[in-house]
Amino acid sequence: MRRLTITTLAAGLLLALTACSNDPAAPTVSKTSSSPEPVATTSSSSPSPTARDTTYKxxxxxxxxxxxxxxxxxxxxxxxxxxxxxxxxxxTQGGDVWATVEAKVCSVSGITLTVTQFPWSLAYADGTVVKVTGSTGGDLPKPEFPMDQPVTNGRCIKGKIPFPVMNNTRPERVVYAPEALGATPIEWTVPKQ
Incomplete structure (x- = not known):
C-alpha cells in the first residue's frame, strides 16, 4: 500500500475505502472540465488508466x-x-534548498474530510521521490498547508507545502497519492523553469 502523504480523508472514509477497494463502486478521479467521463477508476473491472489520464498541468x-x-x-x-x-x-533532510507546492483541497459533498500534507510528494525523472518533512511553523513559507484540518462541504483548504530539494535539479511531477483512495496517484507536471 502507498504511504500516506498530504491530504488524508476522515477516518470513516479511510475505513470505507479500505473495506471497499474491490467494490465496483470504488473511487474515481476525473478532470473538472466539461467532460463528464471518469479519468481514472479503481474498479477491478475497469482497465488501468494511463499516465496521461491522471496527469494534469x-x-x-x-x-x-x-x-x-x-x-x-x-x-x-x-x-x-x-x-x-x-x-x-x-x-538529514536530503536537500540543500526549500521548494514549495501550493495545494488546494475542496470538499464538495459527503463526509467531512481531514487534510494533511502527507499524501503529497515530488517525483524526479530518475525515479527519486521527495516526501514532505512534516515540518510546520516558524519561518516556513506562508500560508502553510495545514496538518489534520477538517474540511466541511463547500469549504476549501489552501496553502504551501515545503520540500527539501537539491537546488541543481527540478522534479518532473507533483504527486498526490492518499492511501485511502486506493486509486492511481494524481500528478501535475512541473515546468522546466
Missing amino acids: LGETAKVTTDDATFTVTALAYTQPVKGPQPPDPA
Missing part, C-alpha cells in the same frame, strides 16, 4: 468521487528555491 483540478465523499484537489504552483527558516540539511 499545474493549476488544473482533479475531481475525486468515492462512496462517501466528493472532493477536488489542485496543485496550483511549484516554486524552487524558497526562503525557509534556514536551508535544509542535505545529510
Whole structure:
C-alpha cells in the first residue's frame, strides 16, 4: 500500500475505502472540465488508466468521487528555491534548498474530510521521490498547508507545502497519492523553469 502523504480523508472514509477497494463502486478521479467521463477508476473491472489520464498541468483540478465523499484537489504552483527558516540539511533532510507546492483541497459533498500534507510528494525523472518533512511553523513559507484540518462541504483548504530539494535539479511531477483512495496517484507536471 502507498504511504500516506498530504491530504488524508476522515477516518470513516479511510475505513470505507479500505473495506471497499474491490467494490465496483470504488473511487474515481476525473478532470473538472466539461467532460463528464471518469479519468481514472479503481474498479477491478475497469482497465488501468494511463499516465496521461491522471496527469494534469499545474493549476488544473482533479475531481475525486468515492462512496462517501466528493472532493477536488489542485496543485496550483511549484516554486524552487524558497526562503525557509534556514536551508535544509542535505545529510538529514536530503536537500540543500526549500521548494514549495501550493495545494488546494475542496470538499464538495459527503463526509467531512481531514487534510494533511502527507499524501503529497515530488517525483524526479530518475525515479527519486521527495516526501514532505512534516515540518510546520516558524519561518516556513506562508500560508502553510495545514496538518489534520477538517474540511466541511463547500469549504476549501489552501496553502504551501515545503520540500527539501537539491537546488541543481527540478522534479518532473507533483504527486498526490492518499492511501485511502486506493486509486492511481494524481500528478501535475512541473515546468522546466
